[in-house]
Amino acid sequence: MWFDKFDAVILYAVAAGMLSVSSALANDARAPSHDWSGFYLGVALGGAQSAAEPDTKAVHNGYFVANGVGSDRAQVNPTLQENINGQNVTGSVLAGYDFQSDSITYGLEADLTFMAFSQTESFGPVAYLTVPAAAFTTQTRVESDFQLSFRPKLGYVTGPLQFHVAAGPSISRFKTVHKFSDTFGGGNNLTFSDTKTALGISSSVGMGYMMSDGWALRSDYVFSYYPRIVGGASEFDGDGRVDFLYDSSFKSHNLRLALIKGF
Numbered sequence: 001m002w003f004d005k006f007d008a009v010i011l012y013a014v015a016a017g018m019l020s021v022s023s024a025l026a027n028d029a030r031a032p033s034h035d036w037s038g039f040y041l042g043v044a045l046g047g048a049q050s051a052a053e054p055d056t057k058a059v060h061n062g063y064f065v066a067n068g069v070g071s072d073r074a075q076v077n078p079t080l081q082e083n084i085n086g087q088n089v090t091g092s093v094l095a096g097y098d099f100q101s102d103s104i105t106y107g108l109e110a111d112l113t114f115m116a117f118s119q120t121e122s123f124g125p126v127a128y129l130t131v132p133a134a135a136f137t138t139q140t141r142v143e144s145d146f147q148l149s150f151r152p153k154l155g156y157v158t159g160p161l162q163f164h165v166a167a168g169p170s171i172s173r174f175k176t177v178h179k180f181s182d183t184f185g186g187g188n189n190l191t192f193s194d195t196k197t198a199l200g201i202s203s204s205v206g207m208g209y210m211m212s213d214g215w216a217l218r219s220d221y222v223f224s225y226y227p228r229i230v231g232g233a234s235e236f237d238g239d240g241r242v243d244f245l246y247d248s249s250f251k252s253h254n255l256r257l258a259l260i261k262g263f
Contacts (some may be wrong), residue, residue, distance in 0.1 A: 034210045036105050036162050039263045042094035046256030049087050050117050052142040054248040056080040063237045070129030079123040084142050086119035090254050105155035109166060118143045134184035143175040147224055149202035162208040170202035174229040174250065180236065192234040200226035214262035222254040
């Protein structure tokens with residue numbers, strides 16, 4: 001719930017920022033500007049709020065059942081689909097090139113961000129509704145170390161300030177480990193592991209302040225979304241039939257402060 005509220009606050013902030021930039025474009029199109037054109041390098045330090053959003057499902061395929069007392073799938077699935085949230089410090093290396101025409105800038109930026117996301121969500125032991133004498137335990141861990149993004153960028157310069165918006169493709173690598181065990185019969189244990197290179201989209205909005213000799217300070221907000229970071233199926237009880245199907249998305253909100261050097 002907190003993460004959803006965070007999403008809403010960020011969306012309102014981004015919308016307000018874009019409206020303010022649009023107003024500036026309309027009312028101050030010929031304002032004096034600094035030269036932001038050319039190649040630049042930068043480093044950034046930030047803090048990210050991220051979450052994996054699993055859509056893993058238990059399958060009624062022999063082991064998990066539905067009867068008059070309840071459904072294993074209806075009971076187990078919510079425990080498999082809880083968001084896996086975490087906060088972490090991020091470090092970024094930036095490289096880009098801007099063109100400038102009067103107060104308008106446009107270009108391309110590459111962004112390599114390091115983030116040690118490693119979070120676990122666990123439940124149990126929980127008694128099965130269908131077999132109250134037996135209980136299950138589940139644990140899911142998601143890890144990611146980096147994001148590499150390439151974002152076309154559009155900006156507006158007024159005085160020493162540059163406002164920009166950008167969006168483009170992003171790539172990252174995710175490791176997902178799911179463990180499930182129960183005490184039904186003689187007991188069963190499962191460990192599923194999947195490592196996947198995932199494609200997503202990254203967008204940013206920010207403001208830079210030109211100091212001197214090509215140096216600039218910049219603050220920005222970066223939103224990244226990966227629609228599919230895990231895929232596959234697993235079998236739990238040795239009968240050769242699928243008992244779990246795996247799927248998850250991932251999103252990250254990153255607020256950063258960067259030091260930029262233009263050349």
